[in-house]
Structure formats: structure tokens, C-alpha cells
Amino acid sequence: MARQTQRKMSDYFTLRRRSSLPIWADIAWRVAFVLGLIGMAVAVHYFDRNGLQDSYDGDVSFLDVVYFTMISITTTGYGDIAPVTERARMFDALVVTPIRIFVVLIFVGTAYNFVFKRTWDNWRMKLIQSNLHNHIVIAGFGTSGSEAVQELLARGTNPEEIVVIDTSDDALALAEKLGCAVINGDATRDNALMNVKISRARSMIVSAGRDDTSILIVLTARHLAYHLPISVSIKAADNELLARQAGATTVINPVSFAGLLLAGSCEGAKISDYLSDLASATGRVKLVQRAVTEDEVGMAMNDVVGAGLGVRIYRGDTVIGFWETEAKKLEAGDIIVEIIPGNGSEHPAAEDA
Known part of the structure; x- marks a missing residue:
């Protein structure tokens, strides 16, 4: 009921088209x-x-x-x-x-x-x-950017919490139809990012279509919001290090990921199918991460994941697999990555019945 009475940001925003004339x-x-x-x-x-x-x-x-x-x-x-x-x-x-x-x-x-x-x-x-607080900024609404927005919506993200920056009126029109707030601007400029209150955002996705532009956007966003988690799409493998040095929290190489799926398919078609399933919100399973709570400190990872399946622990810069001894005793600050049932699966109790 509260969600029905909540105002949409799109109710207060219309797409503005810049005239070519002064x-x-x-x-x-x-x-x-x-x-x-x-x-x-x-x-x-x-x-x-x-x-x-x-x-x-x-x-x-x-x-x-x-x-x-x-x-x-x-x-x-x-x-x-x-x-x-x-x-x-x-x-x-x-x-x-x-x-x-x-x-x-x-x-x-x-x-x-x-x-x-x-x-x-x-x-x-x-x-x-x-009204922009704890929102997600999408810089670039091309193929990858639009897919990211649709995946966020499929995962239950409110479209009012998504702001899209692009220089294409056609791309912004599509984003606006999805319910996102949009702004026509250059994300490499400070003013554009300040207009979307980048300092108050909870995360940012950068997919400008060109590695150099994406890295420049990351640099601009990082100096305006030093705490902001930034995910960027990089096409060339030798630019991944540059993106991380620019301040990107996560670097995604769609070409490399496609190569992983193709290589996995050589070992069996079901492997690539399962990997795709994990990456999609509409699959039968999905990957999630969460921080260890105070009550879980000292317990084994397998004892706290519930109906899911714990696969990895991040302890600072150390990566711990589920088979390692360190996984039997969680510490404060640990991040657990686990596999849980996705939206495309039935509830386990229903299957047992």
C-alpha cells in the first residue's frame, strides 16, 4: 500500500530535447x-x-x-x-x-x-x-546498459531508484519508458554527475561503449564520490587494469565472459547453461553476496547459508573456498557468496511435496 502512494520520479521529469539552434x-x-x-x-x-x-x-x-x-x-x-x-x-x-x-x-x-x-x-x-538518495546511476544506455537496467528491474529494483545518463535522445526515451529518471548529458563531466547527485548514489554502472570513455567516466565519478561502488564494462583485456586504477570496484569484460561460456560448453552444454542461469535474475538459481552478521561470527559457512549453498568467502583481500579450513569459522567483516533459489525455480517444499 505504501508503495502505491509513493510518488514516482518520472512523474516530475520529462525528457528534454536540445535544439540545434542557439x-x-x-x-x-x-x-x-x-x-x-x-x-x-x-x-x-x-x-x-x-x-x-x-x-x-x-x-x-x-x-x-x-x-x-x-x-x-x-x-x-x-x-x-x-x-x-x-x-x-x-x-x-x-x-x-x-x-x-x-x-x-x-x-x-x-x-x-x-x-x-x-x-x-x-x-x-x-x-x-x-529525492535522489541511495539510487543507482547508469552511465550509458546502449546494449549492455539497457540489459543491466532490465536485469535490475527483474531483480526487483524499483525503477524510481535508477537514473540513466546518456547523450542519445532515443536511448533516453527507452529508459524513460521503463520508469527510470533520465538526463541528457556527458557523464565524463563533473556537472552531469553532480546533477544526478552521484555522491548520494549507492552504486554506479558504466557502459559507454568505448573503453577510453568508460575509464574517463570512472575517473570523474571516483573523484566526486570516493566511496561509491563502480562497475564498468571493458572490452579490451589490457584496459582492465587501467579501469581498476581509475577507481572501478568491479571490471566486467563481456568478451571474456562470453569466452568462458563458450569454453564451458565444450565440457558440456549444461555447464554454460548453468552459468547463464546463475547470472540471470529469472533463472532457477542465482548468486548473491552478503556480509556476515554478528550472530554468525565463529560459525561455519555451511551452517549459516540456510537453503542456499555457500561457495566462497571474501576476507579482506583473501579469497576462501568452501572446502578450505578457514570456511569453518566465519569472522567479522567476511563477505559470503552463496547460491540461492532464483525466481525461475519452485519452492523446495513444493518439490518435496
Whole structure:
């Protein structure tokens, strides 16, 4: 019930598309278009000025035409100059009236784009930023980034807790459809990461598509958030060390992982199938890690994993296998990696029944 009443960040955020024109050029073409419409109306009125009647002096000069056109377009209409012929009246009805509508829409649209919309978007951005706590930042929403987001959602992560940074409007549109907050920006820049409150994030996934860009993003994020766990996708094996030196907590090489699956399939098709099962949230089994609790200190790993299967212990920089003697006595600060039933499996009790 509480989740239903919780506000979504996407309710306060809309995708903004940057115009290729600078602001001054955008305003200039609008003004030029308005002046062009008014100029056309003035020209037709002047050439057909015999169809107008001036109740003041009876003479319709060029200035009178300009005056009449402007008050007609602005719908003021004082009545001192009026169309008297059918042709002049039809021109006012069929041409000047649409021009009047266009001019009003252009001015209203300009005011909206450059005043109201910017103020509104800035307010909504500040509202989103105030709600960004313990979130996950995704830098790059290409193939790997989008797969990571979908896997997070499959694992039960609330889409409101995911913020996607990318420079592609198409990619951001897809991320927004998933319910994520999105921002069009360069993740290698400090401002972009500060806008998503990187210092308050719980983790970050970097998948920029290029190793050099991904490493630069890691460097930028690390100096802004020294405590942040950062996972990065690196394609070239010789760049993995650079990524770790840049501050990446976890380095994933999709090419190497694919090679592991292919090599495993040579020993038997079920091995690669099981590895894929472990990596997916929708599989029958999945890998999880957790810290040892105070009550578990001194106990054996196999006695604390419950229905799961403990496979490894991380004790500082030491890696301990489940068969080793150290696994029989847990210590404070240990991290346990275990295999537990996944979303694709039935409950063990149901299978026994």
C-alpha cells in the first residue's frame, strides 16, 4: 500500500530535447516569421487600400494601412478604419484572422519555451534531485546498459531508484519508458554527475561503449564520490587494469565472459547453461553476496547459508573456498557468496511435496 502512494520520479521529469539552434537564433527566426506575416498583410492591404475607409479624414495612407493591419492582427479594432468592399472583408476574414492566430501562438509558444518551460523544468529537476538518495546511476544506455537496467528491474529494483545518463535522445526515451529518471548529458563531466547527485548514489554502472570513455567516466565519478561502488564494462583485456586504477570496484569484460561460456560448453552444454542461469535474475538459481552478521561470527559457512549453498568467502583481500579450513569459522567483516533459489525455480517444499 505504501508503495502505491509513493510518488514516482518520472512523474516530475520529462525528457528534454536540445535544439540545434542557439537561443538567439531560435528567437530571431520566430520574430522574422511574425514580421513576415505582418509584412504580407500590410502589402495586401496597401495594394487594396481602396477597399478601406478612414472615418477620420477619408484618406488611407501607408501609415494608415500599417496602423489598421497592426490593430487588426492584435484584435484591438478601434473601428476608425474598416474594410468596406467584399474583397477587403474576405481578405481580413480568411487571411488576417489566421495570421492573428499564428502570431498569438508564436508569442505564447516563445514565452512558454524560454520563460515558463525553463522555470518549470528547473523546478522539477530540483525536485528530482531532492529525492535522489541511495539510487543507482547508469552511465550509458546502449546494449549492455539497457540489459543491466532490465536485469535490475527483474531483480526487483524499483525503477524510481535508477537514473540513466546518456547523450542519445532515443536511448533516453527507452529508459524513460521503463520508469527510470533520465538526463541528457556527458557523464565524463563533473556537472552531469553532480546533477544526478552521484555522491548520494549507492552504486554506479558504466557502459559507454568505448573503453577510453568508460575509464574517463570512472575517473570523474571516483573523484566526486570516493566511496561509491563502480562497475564498468571493458572490452579490451589490457584496459582492465587501467579501469581498476581509475577507481572501478568491479571490471566486467563481456568478451571474456562470453569466452568462458563458450569454453564451458565444450565440457558440456549444461555447464554454460548453468552459468547463464546463475547470472540471470529469472533463472532457477542465482548468486548473491552478503556480509556476515554478528550472530554468525565463529560459525561455519555451511551452517549459516540456510537453503542456499555457500561457495566462497571474501576476507579482506583473501579469497576462501568452501572446502578450505578457514570456511569453518566465519569472522567479522567476511563477505559470503552463496547460491540461492532464483525466481525461475519452485519452492523446495513444493518439490518435496
